[in-house]
Amino acid sequence: MSRLVIVANRVPDPRERGASAGGLAVALKDALARRDSLWFGWSGGTAPETGTEPRLLRKGRTTYATLDLGEEDYRHYYQGFSNAALWPVLHYRLGIARFSREDWLGYRRVNAAFAASLAPMLRDDDTIWVHDFHLFLMAAELRALGCRQKIGFFLHVPFPPRQVFMGLPNAEPVLLAMAALDTIGVQTADDAENLRGALQAVGKPEAAERVGVFPVGIDSGGFANLAARRFRTREVEMLRASLVNRALAIGVDRLDYTKGLPQRIAGFGKLLERFPQHLSKITFLQVAPVSRGDVATYRALRRELDEAVGRINGQYAEPDWAPIRYITRAVARPTLAGYMRLARIGLVTPLRDGMNLVAKEYVAAQDPEDPGVLVLSHFAGASSELEGALLVNPLDPDDIAEALDVALTMPADERLARWKTMDAAVRTTTAAAWARSFLTALEGEAAAASPSKAESRRATGRRGTSRRAA
């Protein structure tokens, strides 16, 4: 089988395995296990100038090739165009996007530099799969260098309606560059419709036809096992003991303005105000490690949350109960899995989200005998698959409060019935299924069909690496 070349802004650290590895590494695990692969992208480090010769590291059948970013390029390509312009626009937040020509030039420069550095490493029959909005121009740059391989692209975040995207001063060159792709994957039918509309508007109807929907998933069996095992550990036991029989609601997010955290805190405050019967009966644990702490919007968000949490705790806390526990440090994934299993409510209320894997992880983590309730934003991609969730408008604190009240009083048989439909969905659209269906679209049936070793082991009931790694 031909080699798979993954191109992504960040390359995972090959020393981190299984549960501790980054999201994309986990999602691609099965795809990478079945064939030789090259993973190319940014090392995560900076240097005076962006590198040209990638550092190579081989592990198993995968070679990791990384470049440092020059300090200017880090500022303009990463902090600037990717995080301050594309990220908000793609999440429908045109009003807070910051545009500058220097950032756009930096973005073009890095996409071109990555392509120039990757091109000499490519073999004629490689299949190239580019990930996410940092690298919209990559395929066009590779084509300009004469690369004729199949190139696919997956957008992990939403794609907004054409009228919103066109607010990006460089919308047109970005869309034109996407016409160089053979397969363009997005998370939901809405994203596909929006992207097709935008491609048609710039005169690329043939590219619009290459857009397909590939909802990303998790390793649901692996996560369920992890949660069940971690449930019995000291950390989870300590949390359980500290609740003193109160219900736990949990939120787990990167600290990002797309995740709807101030609105979520306000919704929880509304619950305490409007439904005082729950006072001292529920504890809300929000885990939100700081991300992009060097961007001003993110620092402002942190201050806003500190204040909101303090206000609600000050207003409602008792000497033996604080309504909100708020952690901005990272918590290890296995521990989070155990916490999710303990929580009666999973509170996942992004203002916009490509998919939101936390919603799926919460479902997978539940005890099948006594599952909790998922309160989920209409505006997360996951809402189209998880029909058993209580769907809310994340901008409306009253809606969140009412859903929390329903969740807290929901009879066990309804909880179970709702969870079963969600669990079936999460077990169907797994990470492995996502990668397989995308690669089938890109390469054709035959190339992507043979099962990986990990899948064969699972099918025959033998312990696979995902379980051991957890």
Ligand code: ADQ
């Ligand atoms: P993210 O915006 O990072 O991903 P999400 O899909 O929710 O959002 O989370 C990714 C992973 O990070 C999950 O596995 C989650 O458990 C983990 N994580 C989140 N908060 C954490 C915390 N506090 N501590 C430890 N781990 C945490 C982008 C898009 C999403 C899309 C994914 C995958 O923005 O919409 O679902 O890519 O395509």
